[in-house]
Amino acid sequence: ECVIESAKTGRSIIELAERFRPDIAFMDIQMPGINGIDAMKEIRTFSRKMVFIVVSAYDKFDYAKEAINLGVMEYLTKPINKERVIQALRRAMKKIDEDREKRSNDLMIKEKLETVIPMLENGLVYSILFQEEPEEIENYCTLLEIEQKYGYMMVIACGEEQNGKQMTNAVGASVKAQNYYPTIRGIASEFFQGVMGSVMANKIAFFIPYEEEKMEYNERIERIEKTREMVRKLRKQIDIRFRVGIGSIKPLQEQYASYSEANKALSNATTSVAHVEDVVPSSTFSDDYPIEIERQVFDYVECGNMNEMLDMAKRFFDWMEKHHSDNLMDIRLKVVELVMRAETMAFYHGGMTYSFMSRSDYLPSLLAMEDT
Numbered sequence: 001e002c003v004i005e006s007a008k009t010g011r012s013i014i015e016l017a018e019r020f021r022p023d024i025a026f027m028d029i030q031m032p033g034i035n036g037i038d039a040m041k042e043i044r045t046f047s048r049k050m051v052f053i054v055v056s057a058y059d060k061f062d063y064a065k066e067a068i069n070l071g072v073m074e075y076l077t078k079p080i081n082k083e084r085v086i087q088a089l090r091r092a093m094k095k096i097d098e099d100r101e102k103r104s105n106d107l108m109i110k111e112k113l114e115t116v117i118p119m120l121e122n123g124l125v126y127s128i129l130f131q132e133e134p135e136e137i138e139n140y141c142t143l144l145e146i147e148q149k150y151g152y153m154m155v156i157a158c159g160e161e162q163n164g165k166q167m168t169n170a171v172g173a174s175v176k177a178q179n180y181y182p183t184i185r186g187i188a189s190e191f192f193q194g195v196m197g198s199v200m201a202n203k204i205a206f207f208i209p210y211e212e213e214k215m216e217y218n219e220r221i222e223r224i225e226k227t228r229e230m231v232r233k234l235r236k237q238i239d240i241r242f243r244v245g246i247g248s249i250k251p252l253q254e255q256y257a258s259y260s261e262a263n264k265a266l267s268n269a270t271t272s273v274a275h276v277e278d279v280v281p282s283s284t285f286s287d288d289y290p291i292e293i294e295r296q297v298f299d300y301v302e303c304g305n306m307n308e309m310l311d312m313a314k315r316f317f318d319w320m321e322k323h324h325s326d327n328l329m330d331i332r333l334k335v336v337e338l339v340m341r342a343e344t345m346a347f348y349h350g351g352m353t354y355s356f357m358s359r360s361d362y363l364p365s366l367l368a369m370e371d372t
Contacts, residue, residue, distance in 0.1 A: 010034025017043045022050065024092045029056040029063055037063065040070045049099060051092045055080065118185070118196075120144055125197030125205050128153070128255040134303070137252060144195065148209035153255055154194075154227070155245040155262040156184070156204040156234075162241050165270055170202035173240050177202065180238045187237060191230040205259060215249050220275065227273045246275040253299075290319050294338075301342045313338070332366045 005020050007013045009032045017025065025043070029036040040052055054067050057078040067075050073095065074088040124140035126132075141147075158177045159167020167173065177184065178199045185196050194208040215223075227244050234242045245266035247258030261276035269279045285291045293316050300309035316338075320331050339362070346352055 008032065010036065010039040013039050014042050017050070018046060021047065023096050024051045024053065024089070026053050026055055029054065029058055037066045037070070040067075040072070044070060051095060053088050053092060117144070121195040122198050124195050125207055128207060129197070129205060129259060131256050134253050137255075141252065146195070146209050148211050148252075150211065150213055150249050150251055151207055151209040151255060151258070152215075152249050153247045153259040153262050154192075154206040154208065155247075155259065155266060156188075156206055157243045157245070157266055158202050158204075158240045159243075160241065162243065162270075162272075165267060167202060167241060167243065174199055174202040176238070176240055177204070180240075183237055184234060187233050188230060190233075191226050207255060210249055213249060213251075220277070224273055224275055224278075231272050242272070244273045245269075246273070248276055288323065290316060293319070297338070298341065298345060301345050309342075335366060336362065 005016060005022070007016045011033050013025075013027070013031070014034070027036045027040060031039070034042075036054065036056070043050060052067070052070065052072040053074040053076065054063075054072050055076050055078065056063065064075055073092055076084060076088060120140060120143050124137065124144065127137045127140060157167055158170075158173040160169035160173055161167070181199060184204065188194065188196060188206060192206070192208050194206050197205040197207075224246070227246065231242050231244055234240075243266060245262035245264070247261035247265070250258040265274040265276040265279050268274070293312055297309055297312045297316060300306075300312060320334065324330060347354060
């Protein structure tokens with residue numbers, strides 16, 4: 001079906017275009033009142049997709065340049081024959097069909113992404129909370145185009161009312177939160193670029209990627225205030241009470257620790273928003289302690305890379321020998337700690353048979369160490 005309407009003045013053309021919203025508009029340059037160029041400029045403010053075909057007796061460069069800037073498809077100078085008009089119309093119709101097909105495909109892709117992306121985000125959060133293999137977390141980050149190597153976790157807790165540090169009727173609130181999950185997710189995305197998991201019990205885990213290893217004090221205060229604004233909007237939109245716990249910045253592979261901190265912050269505060277660094281004293285290491293070497297030792301134990309683990313362990317022992325050679329008993333105790341942690345980690349990753357008597361030679365071996 002093809003519907004055609006016309007107008008004779010620049011003003012009436014603008015009003016017609018706003019009401020009629022045509023796909024194709026034949027425009028003359030010289031018209032009473034507002035000229036064709038100015039009319040097209042005005043129409044472009046409310047219709048970016050309309051295809052203009054200019055028909056003019058003026059073959060002037062300035063007019064043609066203005067027309068090009070306005071996205072005019074054809075500039076036809078009078079007199080024109082029927083065949084040129086038909087050809088211009090065919091090109092315009094082809095462009096409109098292509099644009100519509102592209103919009104349809106874009107909407108289809110967007111619709112699919114609206115289904116797939118929440119699944120991928122939930123998969124990433126699931127992998128963090130259940131401490132899956134590092135490769136799995138990295139794969140999810142690649143699919144979600146997350147390039148940051150650090151981040152922190154929020155825990156959004158809901159309930160009917162807040163009673164001190166606890167939320168009442170957690171089960172009922174969980175059901176309601178599940179029903180309003182798209183709304184919660186939408187509001188959270190207005191405040192933070194993050195990855196939200198599904199509702200588990202009465203809590204939702206929310207991972208926020210971050211560029212740097214540490215966050216400055218002023219920015220932390222700003223983010224806490226932003227979180228308070230998010231909570232206020234959630235309460236306004238949904239008839240549930242919300243509280244949020246925030247963990248500290250951690251590497252991607254250590255986000256479970258940040259999640260634990262966020263839960264700890266909730267457990268140790270009565271405010272609507274609690275940051276772990278404000279309510280729970282954080283553990284620190286002395287400046288010279290080789291914490292990164294120690295972490296790598298256990299990273300290699302976890303992935304079963306024996307050669308790299310032994311290399312890191314040697315570097316750690318070299319540090320102890322260099323800085324604490326006079327404290328043999330402390331070295332012995334640290335060896336016990338490292339071995340027991342590595343043994344426990346290896347056992348729970350499978351492939352070992354537990355024996356109560358397997359440690360019988362540990363102490364004699366340590367006590368046999370000589371102070372060198």
